[in-house]
Amino acid sequence: MSAPRPYTLIAEITYRCPLHCVYCSNPTSYKDHASEMSTDDWLRVLDQAAKLGVVQTHFTGGEPLARSDLEALVERAHARGMYTNLVTSGVPFDRARLEGLAARGLDHVQVSFQGDGAESSRSFADSDAWDQKLAAARTVHDLDLALTVNVVLHRGNLDQIPGVIALAEDLGAERLELANVQFHGFAYENRGALLPTSEQLDRARDVALAAKERLRGKMDVLFVKPDHFSTYPRACMDGWARRFVQVIPDGTVVPCHAATTITSLSFERVSASRSIEDIWETSPALAAFRGDAWMPDPCRTCERKSVDFGGCRCQAFALLGDAALTDPACSLSPHHDAIARAREEPSRHFLFRGRPNR
């Protein structure tokens, strides 16, 4: 099978991050891949990705502002005709840098918040970053760049949605991403403390949908469904190694940011002799779950197999030890009880990324 065209490159340029989010979905073993490619390596990846068909690039991390060559990378992506997105915590806030990035062709900035006020950043990111975040978002708006406000939702902040919507409106955001936490990496470690109640979710969804209606044409309100409370799994990455190609800090090419947790697969790194195009087209790990030939029952004969692609491979591996099984988030999975059980195991314990266990 020939490889499909990836439209989006997720350039995860560093794992360094000033925050310590309890819902961070980077693998807890991120330090194994934390060595960072050089500027030239990344420029080569951008050139090759453009040839491969990429038209959208997300600069993300970790905190992409931690790399001082971000400007050069944005400039190159823009020169290759890509739409450039910066996914940032806004920390450290530096107006001159944002101005420089805008001048080099940055199109869109997504700034993360932890809830409706400063206390949320302290509680869920162990950081006093709130004012810097506000300043970053206001600067993005001043510079006439597109602004997305992103909030990862969980038990601790789902009830803050009205305040979050008001915040996004006040900041002049064009998009508000209300993303229910996905349980990878640190978020998986903290699942018992992050899992919401279904009553919370219902209330939040109603508020989000009402805002979506009210703000239509002005602000796009996206409510990313929580897969632990859905009948069917989410269409993870729109299918494995299909529309998205991701490169992590050390140059490993993966289908999603959590994929290195699937230790039964071996992903390859780009190098002077191995391009991202070669890897995309020939890597056995990327081919492993493309299309539907790999699918087990009940996916194989399911009419939704082209809708959700069997769900999330990382979740199947993490919960069931086999990445080739149906995502247990699916109610049709014979192992769905792995999800149902989790909903009944609340805890109050948090593991903060990059902090000693407390």
Place this chain on the structure above:
Amino acid sequence: MSATHPKLARRARLRFDEIEKKHMLLYPERGLVLNESAAAIVELCDGTRSEVEIVEALAAKTDTPRERVAADVRELVARLSDKGLVE
């Protein structure tokens, strides 16, 4: 709700894709592949023309009946303003 003089939002970029030989409309984290007639409409959404003038310009260029062009323009402009891509 559609603007009287539709204008592509600053956050949206129209580009020609050499691989598929089609226009694409790119916006934050998303993109739309446009067919030829949609691309022709979007190209005229520059804020200097009214919807009626866009219809006139396109009807003059093609053999498509005016009502059909008008319906296409109305539908696309409404769809794109809903997404905040046309102001």
